[in-house]
Amino acid sequence: MWDYSEKVLDHYRNPRNVGTMDDADLIGEAGSLACGDSLKLFIKLDGNKIKDAKFLTFGCGSAVASSSILTEMIIGKTLDEVKKITNKDIADQLGGLPQQKMHCSVMGREALEDALKKFYGEDSDEWKEIDLSGKAESADKVICNCFNVTEKQILEAIEVNKLKTVEEVTDYTKAGGACGQCKGLIQHIIDEYWEKQGEAKPLTQTQKVLQINKVLVQQISPQLQKDGGDIELIDIDGDKVKVKLTGVCSGCKNASMTLKNFVESILKEKVDSNIEVEQVG
Amino acid sequence: MGKWQQKVSPSRLNLTIRDNKMIYLDNNATTQVDEKVLAEMLPYLKGEYANPSSMYDFAKIPAQALKEARVKVRDFFGAEDEKEIFFTSCGSESANMAIKGSLACNKEKKHIITTKVEHPCVMNTCKSFEKQGYEVDYIGVNSEGVLDLDELKSKIRKDTALVSVMWANNENGVINPVGEIADIVKSRNSETIFYVDGVQAAGKIPMEVKNTKIDMVGISGHKFHAPKGVGALYVNKGCRITPLINGGHQERGLRAGTENVPYIAGMGKAAELAMDNMKFELTEVKRLRDKLEAGILKNVFNSRLNSSAQDRVPNTTNIGFEYVEGELILLHLSDYGICASSGSACTSGSLEPSHVLRAMGIPFTALHGSIRFSLSRFNKESEIDLVIEKMPAIMDKLTKISPFQEELNKLRARR
Numbered sequence: 001m002w003d004y005s006e007k008v009l010d011h012y013r014n015p016r017n018v019g020t021m022d023d024a025d026l027i028g029e030a031g032s033l034a035c036g037d038s039l040k041l042f043i044k045l046d047g048n049k050i051k052d053a054k055f056l057t058f059g060c061g062s063a064v065a066s067s068s069i070l071t072e073m074i075i076g077k078t079l080d081e082v083k084k085i086t087n088k089d090i091a092d093q094l095g096g097l098p099q100q101k102m103h104c105s106v107m108g109r110e111a112l113e114d115a116l117k118k119f120y121g122e123d124s125d126e127w128k129e130i131d132l133s134g135k136a137e138s139a140d141k142v143i144c145n146c147f148n149v150t151e152k153q154i155l156e157a158i159e160v161n162k163l164k165t166v167e168e169v170t171d172y173t174k175a176g177g178a179c180g181q182c183k184g185l186i187q188h189i190i191d192e193y194w195e196k197q198g199e200a201k202p203l204t205q206t207q208k209v210l211q212i213n214k215v216l217v218q219q220i221s222p223q224l225q226k227d228g229g230d231i232e233l234i235d236i237d238g239d240k241v242k243v244k245l246t247g248v249c250s251g252c253k254n255a256s257m258t259l260k261n262f263v264e265s266i267l268k269e270k271v272d273s274n275i276e277v278e279q280v281g
Numbered sequence: 282m283g284k285w286q287q288k289v290s291p292s293r294l295n296l297t298i299r300d301n302k303m304i305y306l307d308n309n310a311t312t313q314v315d316e317k318v319l320a321e322m323l324p325y326l327k328g329e330y331a332n333p334s335s336m337y338d339f340a341k342i343p344a345q346a347l348k349e350a351r352v353k354v355r356d357f358f359g360a361e362d363e364k365e366i367f368f369t370s371c372g373s374e375s376a377n378m379a380i381k382g383s384l385a386c387n388k389e390k391k392h393i394i395t396t397k398v399e400h401p402c403v404m405n406t407c408k409s410f411e412k413q414g415y416e417v418d419y420i421g422v423n424s425e426g427v428l429d430l431d432e433l434k435s436k437i438r439k440d441t442a443l444v445s446v447m448w449a450n451n452e453n454g455v456i457n458p459v460g461e462i463a464d465i466v467k468s469r470n471s472e473t474i475f476y477v478d479g480v481q482a483a484g485k486i487p488m489e490v491k492n493t494k495i496d497m498v499g500i501s502g503h504k505f506h507a508p509k510g511v512g513a514l515y516v517n518k519g520c521r522i523t524p525l526i527n528g529g530h531q532e533r534g535l536r537a538g539t540e541n542v543p544y545i546a547g548m549g550k551a552a553e554l555a556m557d558n559m560k561f562e563l564t565e566v567k568r569l570r571d572k573l574e575a576g577i578l579k580n581v582f583n584s585r586l587n588s589s590a591q592d593r594v595p596n597t598t599n600i601g602f603e604y605v606e607g608e609l610i611l612l613h614l615s616d617y618g619i620c621a622s623s624g625s626a627c628t629s630g631s632l633e634p635s636h637v638l639r640a641m642g643i644p645f646t647a648l649h650g651s652i653r654f655s656l657s658r659f660n661k662e663s664e665i666d667l668v669i670e671k672m673p674a675i676m677d678k679l680t681k682i683s684p685f686q687e688e689l690n691k692l693r694a695r696r
Binding site: 056 | 682
């Protein structure tokens with residue numbers, strides 16, 4: 001049983017703005033029957049303003065609720081306003097969605113994007129601004145063949161929702177959710193994205209241990225050896241790095257200064273800003 | 282009040298629990314515990330708590346309960362000897378014990394045959410052996426869910442250690458001719474072990490293992506009105522397996538651990554009641570199932586029967602609703618207090634629809650909108666009538682939301 005919010009329950013039970021629109025100015029489409037959900041969004045314009053919106057959805061409760069709330073969110077707004085709506089906004093308006101259902105909110109955003117693309121034209125500056133992941137070199141490359149998910153869609157989900165794991169990308173875009181062959185590619189996209197953002201992906205405990213040891217051996221120890229001392233790694237407990245100063249350092253009255261100002265600050269910079277260094281035995 | 286109830290919205294509680302209008306049609310998932318089963322269990326949860334292995338008189342009653350339950354379950358399997366019955370904790374344990382236990386006795390053979398429509402407890406156990414270097418063949422089914430026996434026969438080799446085939450399928454209810462399959466297996470390779478996952482057959486059709494060449498059958502108590510947490514494995518006298526759980530002498534050394542006396546006693550009673558009710562199951566439950574099936578197919582324009590196979594368990598029907606998604610149907614059924622289940626991707630949290638329906642080649646227009654109704658002897662005709670009455674209204678609402686209006690109109694016109 002999914003833990004749906006009251007708002008989701010209300011919107012799938014009593015979906016707003018259901019139906020087609022014969023005189024629609026824009027139609028946005030996303031998803032497909034074979035993939036298990038699809039959405040058709042109809043928009044009637046009055047100048048630059050959305051006068052009316054209707055939807056038809058094939059999908060689960062949260063897919064219908066996402067579509068329904070999306071129509072409420074865009075009616076009465078200008079295109080300039082609605083182009084800023086992200087999948088996260090849709091989910092937030094619903095009082096949140098279960099993690100595995102986030103792809104329903106992404107489908108809403110995709111249908112909206114599809115409509116806007118038709119309005120502005122694919123080559124326009126406005127579209128390039130909307131197309132959050134225009135930065136991808138081969139944005140239209142299909143990464144997940146099972147669910148036909150492109151690199152652009154994955155990048156957009158990563159950017160808007162700050163996704164860091166393959167599992168999260170699957171929950172938001174479905175990519176990797178069937179045969180799983182593209183999981184390596186998805187991991188690569190995640191790594192590259194966060195690298196570009198200047199943020200390394202979080203280290204596992206083992207990676208962290210190896211990294212700390214590397215910094216100690218290659219950068220810290222040689223400096224201390226110059227003064228006739230050295231350092232030994234004793235234990236790592238979460239973010240606490242327990243070390244032993246040896247040689248002349250061991251009896252040095254500035255030992256605690258050395259640890260805080262030198263050892264700890266280098267480890268904080270190179271490995272993890274949460275690291276605390278402690279001297280033992 | 283249970284934790285889950287606190288989470289359920291008050292409006293939903295109004296519909297289902299307060300008015301006591303719940304209609305439970307998900308008996309292949311689990312069943313209600315029969316009052317008589319509960320009564321059988323209670324003494325062993327209260328005063329008669331002795332360990333049945335103990336030597337004092339106080340242990341006599343639980344030990345006797347264990348003995349009687351074993352005889353009842355023996356009769357339930359239609360087995361010859363109660364020494365062939367081993368109590369376990371569930372159907373999955375029975376399957377693991379049978380598959381892993383027999384392969385461990387037969388290490389030089391590295392080939393397994395199973396089907397594409399097995400329950401995960403068999404499917405994933407076989408897959409775990411694939412990772413250990415075993416070769417596994419998965420036999421397909423036709424569009425009605427009927428197993429391809431010729432393909433199965435052709436795959437049996439000299440080094441086939443195990444064939445594992447379910448007695449009845451949980452999703453479409455199709456019964457496999459396991460007696461006949463046993464003959465095929467043994468005639469091609471007399472050393473090959475044949476395991477039958479009997480979880481969905483138990484309590485629904487008679488199981489007569491006595492005159493068959495089946496080596497092992499696993500069952501689960503909670504599928505036939507015993508509580509969750511107890512199962513059994515029939516192991517033919519001539520079949521050798523090694524234990525999964527080592528420890529004491531219990532279950533003749535094949536399944537250690539102090540016997541779960543209250544639950545085993547309960548399952549024994551449930552087995553007895555299932556035998557008493559077998560005729561009712563095959564006639565009355567089947568009549569209600571057939572009525573439900575016919576009623577929905579007649580009244581709902583976008584419905585199709587996913588399997589009309591001749592041999593199906595009497596309680597199960599699987600109906601596809603084209604161009605509407607299964608979870609959405611279940612949520613709306615639930616608002617009327619109707620409990621069923623779906624092979625839709627969305628209900629499981631996975632992204633792919635049921636492997637059984639895919640193996641059957643159910644058209645993708647109905648694949649995501651397939652609903653399984655599974656009855657029990659506790660269902661009333663009035664409940665079935667209500668579902669038949671409500672279904673068209675639900676589908677009327679939901680088809681209006683579907684983007685496939687043209688296709689739906691074509692279906693309407695065809696009626």
